[in-house]
Amino acid sequence: MNLLLVEDDPMLADAICDGVRQHSWNIDHVADAVAAKAALVDHAYAAVLLDIGLPGESGLSVLKAMRRRYDATPVIILTARGQLSERIRGLDSGADDYVVKPFQFDELLARVRAVSRRSQGRVLPALCFRDVKLDPAKRLVTRAGQRVALSAHEYRTLLALMERPGQVITRDTLEDAVYGADSSIESNTIAVFIHQLRRKLGEDIVITVHGHGYMIGEAER
Template sequence: MHLLLVEDDAMLAEAICDGARQNAWRIDHVSDAAAANLALIDHAYTAVLLDVGLPRESGLTVLKTMRNRYDATPVLFLTARAELSERIRGLDAGADDYIVKPFQFDELWARLRSVIRRTQGRVVPVLSYRDIVLDRSKRSVTRNGERVALSAHEYRTLLALLERPGHAVTREHLQDVVYGGSSTIESNTIAVFIHQLRRKLGDDVIVTVHGHGYMVGESQS
């Protein structure tokens, strides 16, 4: 089992990670929404332990981003708010369960095991265009059934384009997806990834929409 913990409280995160490893579970830890979004693109996790009260962007934003891209990975919310309205918000946004801080670790692991049991067998949709198939659960891309080796940045770029077929995706949005909002990248970096994707997948797969960005498929506007 491979878990992702999204928690900005360093002491709590350390305790959760120690407990997970004692249960012989692999666990990755990030402390903010941007890092969580990148980790979720790059890895196929068994489940996510997601703090609601993250700095800058909330855990709800991370969850909505996951569900909008058809990522069905089970999510257990960690929340310091015991109000019923807050729990309902999380469940309505797509969380599978929640636990209120402070909590007993035995209850945390029991709820996590329950969430995973309930969600086993979920179908995670693949994204495709022509003979190109992106399987999120395996983080793989194939063309004509043959595996295509992509770098992490190329994979993230293609995923962002396949999520909105027929619609122009701006360079700014692609930069956010690929780099998690970093402002220190070169202006032509996305163009380099697009060039590499065209070389590997075909020149006509990704269309340049002048003045807007890039697009996969025919325009739906």
């Protein structure tokens, strides 16, 4: 299991990371929202342990950015704020669970296992166009039954298009889906991802609608 910990308290972060690694799990640690968003764009995690009270941007901004770009990775919020209103805000923003500091480490691991099981058990419909199939539950893309290796950026670009078959998606919308609304990227980045998708899946898989954006054809039923 590969986890991401977003926590600005170095002593607590060290304790959590040490405990997780003793259970033979992998864990990456970042201390602020900006680093968390970058890590989540570049890597896939089984779950995220997210502190709300980060320096600068709140941890909730990380969570909201994930959900805006259709990242369904389970999130457990870690916070010293035990008020009901704070728990509700976190859950309404898309968190899967909530642990109030101080907590027992064994309980944290049990909650990670629980949200991971629930995530694996979600029934998400596969998306199809011609012989291309995208399975969100497994994060798997195939063409004519053969697995196609996509980068995280390419996968999110394809997912955003296939979730809206027959609709023109603007470049700005695709940028938000891939990077989140807070990111600033070069103007041709999405075009590069589209080029890579065409190379791997077929030249006519994505249609360019000049002056407007991109689209994929109607999904097969």
